[in-house]
Amino acid sequence: MRIALDGMGGDNAPISNVKGAVDAINEYKNVEIIVTGDKETLENEFAKYNFDKSRLEIIHTTEVVRNEDKPVKAIRSKKDSSMVVALKLVKDGQADAIVSAGNTGALLAGGLFVVGRIKGIDRPCLCPTIPNINKGMTILADGGANADCKPRNLIEFAAMSNIYAKKVLDIENPRVALANVGAEEGKGNDLVKKSYEELKTLNLNFIGNVEARDVINDATDIIVCDGFTGNILLKSVEGVALSVMKLIKETLMSSTKSKIGALLIKDDMRKLKDFMDYSEYGGAPLLGVKGGVIKAHGSSDSKAIKNAIRQAIKFTEGNVVEDIKCFIDEYSKKEEEKANGDEE
Amino acid sequence: MRIALDGMGGDNAPISNVKGAVDAINEYKNVEIIVTGDKETLENEFAKYNFDKSRLEIIHTTEVVRNEDKPVKAIRSKKDSSMVVALKLVKDGQADAIVSAGNTGALLAGGLFVVGRIKGIDRPCLCPTIPNINKGMTILADGGANADCKPRNLIEFAAMSNIYAKKVLDIENPRVALANVGAEEGKGNDLVKKSYEELKTLNLNFIGNVEARDVINDATDIIVCDGFTGNILLKSVEGVALSVMKLIKETLMSSTKSKIGALLIKDDMRKLKDFMDYSEYGGAPLLGVKGGVIKAHGSSDSKAIKNAIRQAIKFTEGNVVEDIKCFIDEYSKKEEEKANGDEE
Numbered sequence: 001m002r003i004a005l006d007g008m009g010g011d012n013a014p015i016s017n018v019k020g021a022v023d024a025i026n027e028y029k030n031v032e033i034i035v036t037g038d039k040e041t042l043e044n045e046f047a048k049y050n051f052d053k054s055r056l057e058i059i060h061t062t063e064v065v066r067n068e069d070k071p072v073k074a075i076r077s078k079k080d081s082s083m084v085v086a087l088k089l090v091k092d093g094q095a096d097a098i099v100s101a102g103n104t105g106a107l108l109a110g111g112l113f114v115v116g117r118i119k120g121i122d123r124p125c126l127c128p129t130i131p132n133i134n135k136g137m138t139i140l141a142d143g144g145a146n147a148d149c150k151p152r153n154l155i156e157f158a159a160m161s162n163i164y165a166k167k168v169l170d171i172e173n174p175r176v177a178l179a180n181v182g183a184e185e186g187k188g189n190d191l192v193k194k195s196y197e198e199l200k201t202l203n204l205n206f207i208g209n210v211e212a213r214d215v216i217n218d219a220t221d222i223i224v225c226d227g228f229t230g231n232i233l234l235k236s237v238e239g240v241a242l243s244v245m246k247l248i249k250e251t252l253m254s255s256t257k258s259k260i261g262a263l264l265i266k267d268d269m270r271k272l273k274d275f276m277d278y279s280e281y282g283g284a285p286l287l288g289v290k291g292g293v294i295k296a297h298g299s300s301d302s303k304a305i306k307n308a309i310r311q312a313i314k315f316t317e318g319n320v321v322e323d324i325k326c327f328i329d330e331y332s333k334k335e336e337e338k339a340n341g342d343e344e
Numbered sequence: 345m346r347i348a349l350d351g352m353g354g355d356n357a358p359i360s361n362v363k364g365a366v367d368a369i370n371e372y373k374n375v376e377i378i379v380t381g382d383k384e385t386l387e388n389e390f391a392k393y394n395f396d397k398s399r400l401e402i403i404h405t406t407e408v409v410r411n412e413d414k415p416v417k418a419i420r421s422k423k424d425s426s427m428v429v430a431l432k433l434v435k436d437g438q439a440d441a442i443v444s445a446g447n448t449g450a451l452l453a454g455g456l457f458v459v460g461r462i463k464g465i466d467r468p469c470l471c472p473t474i475p476n477i478n479k480g481m482t483i484l485a486d487g488g489a490n491a492d493c494k495p496r497n498l499i500e501f502a503a504m505s506n507i508y509a510k511k512v513l514d515i516e517n518p519r520v521a522l523a524n525v526g527a528e529e530g531k532g533n534d535l536v537k538k539s540y541e542e543l544k545t546l547n548l549n550f551i552g553n554v555e556a557r558d559v560i561n562d563a564t565d566i567i568v569c570d571g572f573t574g575n576i577l578l579k580s581v582e583g584v585a586l587s588v589m590k591l592i593k594e595t596l597m598s599s600t601k602s603k604i605g606a607l608l609i610k611d612d613m614r615k616l617k618d619f620m621d622y623s624e625y626g627g628a629p630l631l632g633v634k635g636g637v638i639k640a641h642g643s644s645d646s647k648a649i650k651n652a653i654r655q656a657i658k659f660t661e662g663n664v665v666e667d668i669k670c671f672i673d674e675y676s677k678k679e680e681e682k683a684n685g686d687e688e
Contacts, residue, residue, distance in 0.1 A: 133587050144525060147533035181488060181575040189491035189572045212576045213583030228533045231525040232556045232573055236580035239557030243477050244588045251612045258612040264605030268595045 007037030009102025020305025071105030097292025124288030167318030282307035351381030353446025364649025415449030441636025468632030511662030524553035626651035
């Protein structure tokens with residue numbers, strides 16, 4: 001199995017990327033890693049570590065997609081960037097999956113235009129995870145790839161993330177829910193109401209609607225919504241968690257008594273911080289394209305990169321792409337039959 | 345000035361409602377309060393306090409709108425409920441505004457069907473507030489009244505909440521922003537993109553897009569969105585804040601060392617809890633109807649009720665309804681002229 005790693009993408013590239021690749025090579029014995037980026041820089045970094053060099057390949061690239069680049073333009077014009085070259089490896093079958101911590105929009109565009117959509121899938125979706133208070137996580141589908149959606153899109157998101165949850169996250173019978181403004185059937189906007197009807201007919205463990213406030217309380221394994229709503233949900237959770245942690249820190253420093261108290265609770269509070277630690281959770285997959293595309297967090301450290309590589313391995317071993325193809329073939333056939341039936 | 349108070353609405357009714365009314369009468373010398381509900385129960389409660397009884401009127405009602413009641417049905421069938429009778433007082437001009445901590449959906453329906461929309465306003469909006477880390481608050485418009493919206497609705501929400509922010513919350517030149525998935529112009533779904541164009545032309549301090557993660561960081565005074573998005577945003581913030589507080593509590597109880605630490609930080613942590621204390625902020629106004637309609641939180645204590653009454657007083661003194669009428673008359677005229685211009 002071969003995983004492509006965008007060596008120059010992310011806030012801590014290439015140092016964390018290289019260290020993450022080395023740790024993955026040492027830990028996962030069946031993987032070969034192809035790293036794209038400036039050859040000299042990468043070689044100097046890799047020289048610092050001991051690992052099986054026969055399982056590493058470096059492909060020299062001369063450009064880097066920056067966070068401030070316009071996504072589609074970057075993918076089209078920066079042909080020799082570490083991201084685009086890594087995406088091409090997947091497209092050409094030289095790699096099974098790509099991991100990148102670079103520009104999210106560009107990776108989405110690259111997934112669509114370079115790797116390509118699975119036939120029948122209308123809109124691929126990005127699936128980040130939201131940590132929950134039970135130390136598990138909830139998959140968000142879609143987390144921001146598609147701002148405007150039709151019910152058909154939400155059906156695809158639900159089915160694809162369900163496959164991913166089973167195959168990559170080892171959740172046996174994932175609970176699938178719609179993000180909504182109330183728990184009862186019949187709540188929500190037009191999109192959600194129509195999607196609800198359709199989701200009931202699918203072969204899924206569909207548990208109905210879940211309110212935004214319960215996502216963090218482990219109310220579901222998968223939360224389905226349009227990408228606009230998904231982004232609002234994800235960013236609110238991130239924003240409030242970070243802000244409350246900051247407020248706590250300020251509170252603990254606000255008096256001498258509290259400062260002493262802070263010393264005593266330090267060890268236990270570290271566990272709380274871990275709860276919000278993105279490196280534990282690896283990256284977000286782009287589901288619905290013809291290969292594994294894993295978006296690691298922009299601020300990924302080496303542990304996050306290694307975990308994203310592990311995800312890419314499980315994604316490949318689990319035949320997620322094949323399963324999605326099977327689902328959409330069957331679903332499209334059923335939809336066609338329904339349409340024909342309506343005509344008669 | 346006369347304020348109607350739904351005496352039976354809310355988790356802590358009528359005890360908190362009565363105490364809140366008494367405190368309001370004692371504190372705000374220009375207000376008369378009309379409380380609706382079971383006369384005997386209310387009289388027994390009011391008998392516990394000292395206050396100017398000439399400024400209180402009790403209207404006996406025999407029914408109560410429950411949280412589990414279907415909103416529209418409740419308003420139509422429970423004609424002698426404390427909520428509907430209080431709403432009618434506003435409609436008939438016997439009260440300037442109503443405060444209720446009861447069923448939110450029913451109060452919205454009652455605002456529309458009993459009090460009635462201001463002519464020209466397509467959709468009234470509910471405007472709860474989200475606390476921010478600077479100990480201020482951000483007004484959410486719409487916070488959940490309208491799941492599906494057109495750009496015209498968002499324009500109304502922005503203009504109405506701007507008037508409210510100035511007149512009731514004393515914000516001189518409120519910052520108005522769209523909730524969006526990125527800060528740059530051109531981001532977002534169709535609704536947001538079209539609304540952005542229109543908001544630029546209005547006489548508002550429109551600061552563009554704000555991401556969900558920055559709402560809690562005091563990035564804007566007013567955040568404008570459709571009610572579905574608004575509910576997702578509001579409930580995520582509430583959910584995460586509550587869950588993180590719960591996690592902290594658990595963390596502080598997880599070892600003897602932390603338990604001692606917890607005792608030392610207790611006083612300062614209480615301040616942090618205040619940050620999330622809804623009773624400080626009073627209620628959410630329903631803007632766009634022909635009178636003041638203030639929704640107090642379902643779990644309102646007497647302080648929250650008193651603060652909601654204060655809001656109703658400021659709403660009335662500030663002539664918010666008149667200002668909204670002026671805005672929509674002018675806006676409708678401009679829209680008509682534009683339409684005529686297009687035809688020529």
